Amino acid sequence: xxxxxxxxxxxxxxxxxxxxxxxxxxxxxxxxxxxxxxxxxxxxxxxxxxxxxxxxxxxxxxxxxxxxxxxxxxxxxxxxxxxxxxxxxxxxxxxxxxxxxxxxxxxxxxxxxxxxxxxxxxxxxxxxxxxxxxxxxxxxxxxxxxxxxxxxxxxxxxxxxxxxxxxxxxxxxxxxxxxxxxxxxxxxxxxxxxxxxxxxxxxxxxxxxxxxxxxxxxxxxxxxxxxxxxxxxxxxxxxxxxxxxxxxxxxxxxxxxxxxxxxxxxxxxxxxxxxxxxxxxxxxxxxxxxxxxxxxxxxxxxxxxxxxxxxxxxxxxxxxxxxxxxxxxxxxxx
Numbered sequence: 001x002x003x004x005x006x007x008x009x010x011x012x013x014x015x016x017x018x019x020x021x022x023x024x025x026x027x028x029x030x031x032x033x034x035x036x037x038x039x040x041x042x043x044x045x046x047x048x049x050x051x052x053x054x055x056x057x058x059x060x061x062x063x064x065x066x067x068x069x070x071x072x073x074x075x076x077x078x079x080x081x082x083x084x085x086x087x088x089x090x091x092x093x094x095x096x097x098x099x100x101x102x103x104x105x106x107x108x109x110x111x112x113x114x115x116x117x118x119x120x121x122x123x124x125x126x127x128x129x130x131x132x133x134x135x136x137x138x139x140x141x142x143x144x145x146x147x148x149x150x151x152x153x154x155x156x157x158x159x160x161x162x163x164x165x166x167x168x169x170x171x172x173x174x175x176x177x178x179x180x181x182x183x184x185x186x187x188x189x190x191x192x193x194x195x196x197x198x199x200x201x202x203x204x205x206x207x208x209x210x211x212x213x214x215x216x217x218x219x220x221x222x223x224x225x226x227x228x229x230x231x232x233x234x235x236x237x238x239x240x241x242x243x244x245x246x247x248x249x250x251x252x253x254x255x256x257x258x259x260x261x262x263x264x265x266x267x268x269x270x271x272x273x274x275x276x277x278x279x280x281x282x283x284x285x286x287x288x289x290x291x292x293x294x295x296x297x298x299x300x301x302x303x304x305x306x307x308x309x310x311x312x313x314x315x316x317x318x319x320x321x322x323x324x325x326x327x328x329x330x331x332x333x334x
Contacts, residue, residue, distance in 0.1 A: 002287045004043055004130040005078075007053040007151055008036030008137045009111035009144075010065050011087045013272070013311060019095040032068045033311025034087075035134045035167065038273040042280025042301065042313045044073035046320075048287070053078040053124050053151070055114045057086040062110070072312070078124040082110035091272065094242040100271070106140070107174075115143045116150045124151070130283060131155040134165040135199070138182050139172035145182055152189035156228075161286075163192035165279050166199040180205060184226075192286070193222060193232040194279050200232075210236075212250065212257065219252035230254055233295055235278045235302060243268050245306070249278070249299040251291060258292050263303040263323070270309045277305035277313035281320065300324050 011034040016025035040050045052074050056062040058081035065086060066076050087106035094100040106112065125131070131151065138145035155162055166183055173179050183203050187193075193200075197208050200218040204225065208214040219232040231253040238246040244266050250259040281301030285294025300323040305313035 001049055002129045003049045003051065003127045004040070004132060004283060005051050005053060005125060005128045005151075005155075006036040006040040006132050007148060008134060009034045009087050009106065009109065009140065010037055010052075010054050010056050010069075010079075011089055011106065012061065012065065013089055013091055015091045015093060019093050021092050022090070029309075031310040031312075032065050033273060035136050035165070035276055036132065037069065037074075038276035038311050038313070039132055039280040039283070040074045041069070041072045042277055042305075042315075043284050045312075045314055046280070046284045046317050048284055049075075051075040051078055051124065051128075053119060055080045055082050055110045055118060057081070057110045058083055059085075061086050078119065080114075080118050082113060084108060084110045084113055086110055087112075093270065096241050096243050099242055111144065112141045113143065114141070114147050116147045119147055119151065121151045121154045125154055125158060125160065128155065128158070128160050130161045130163065130287065132163045132165075132279065132283060133186075134279075135167040135179075135183055136169070136172065138177070138186060139169065139179065142175055142177065145177065145186075149186060149189075152186060156189045161192065162190045163194055163279070163283060164190045165194040165275065166203060167195070167275075168199050168202045187226045188228060190226070191228055191230050192282075193219075193226075193229050194234075194282060195232070196234045196236070212259065215250060216252055216257050223252075223254060231291065233282055233298070235275060235299065237274075238262070245271070247274075247299055247303045247306075249295050249302075251295050253291050258295065260296050260299050263299060265303055265306045268306045271306055273311040273313065274302045274305045276311075277315075278302035280313065284317075296324055297321075 087109035092101045208218040246262040281298035285297035304315040
């Protein structure tokens with residue numbers, strides 16, 4: 001059976017209820033997440049075996065976060081504890097023409113002090129068939145980059161499938177590393193690229209636009225410069241307003257280009273973690289289906305995530321397949 005390993009920061013999210021701004025409310029809801037955590041729980045909800053590797057606070061908040069992961073079937077045996085606090089972010093959920101707003105408090109978090117000697121990668125990767133990481137982790141701190149690289153080296157030696165979502169966010173790279181050089185270094189270990197034109201342009205130093213023709217050209221250049229990468233997958237979001245988006249996806253697998261149809265999301269409940277839902281759906285899909293069906297599964301999983309509050313996609317395989325079969329009316333299941 002497939003065993004997926006994810007590596008990255010565990011975050012607590014704090015939000016006012018509904019679509020309120022912080023200045024309107026003195027009551028907050030909290031959720032746990034983090035890009036790689038969201039992917040891990042999504043795969044676990046599909047029935048996959050997942051282990052998450054991280055460093056969390058050695059207090060009752062860390063205990064609660066660890067319990068949260070275990071609740072959804074994610075193994076926490078690779079998580080270490082720290083005397084620093086858990087990373088936190090604050091979210092105001094937008095509506096219609098008002099966008100959502102996020103503020104992070106993670107620069108001195110438990111994960112920010114992680115170092116390679118804190119993770120036993122030989123133990124963490126035991127039985128692993130798939131390793132997933134994102135560009136958030138090497139952006140946060142040098143220790144995150146170095147620890148991740150150690151894991152990738154061993155995973156590559158073991159012949160593990162390695163997927164990456166580069167998730168380039170310029171505001172996170174504050175410790176002096178060059179984003180292009182750092183991401184390029186880590187991409188040399190990867191086999192599956194989950195990202196769009198912006199991410200490709202960043203690592204290639206290119207200026208492709210968003211057309212399908214440019215996506216194909218960028219994918220071909222990426223596969224040429226990073227020969228270990230075999231396939232690229234891109235989730236495309238078309239926003240009508242903050243509450244109504246369309247989702248589709250496209251791929252280049254070295255031989256052919258394919259694209260899915262738009263999925264119309266006319267009332268967004270929560271769009272945080274929808275890219276992670278795509279990645280989780282794609283990883284599960286590639287472990288069970290052909291490339292195109294895996295991409296369809298990923299797009300449907302991402303669309304469904306928009307209907308759940310919090311950072312995580314709680315859909316199971318049957319619910320995703322129901323969307324793929326065209327059942328999008330939301331009628332009662334009886």
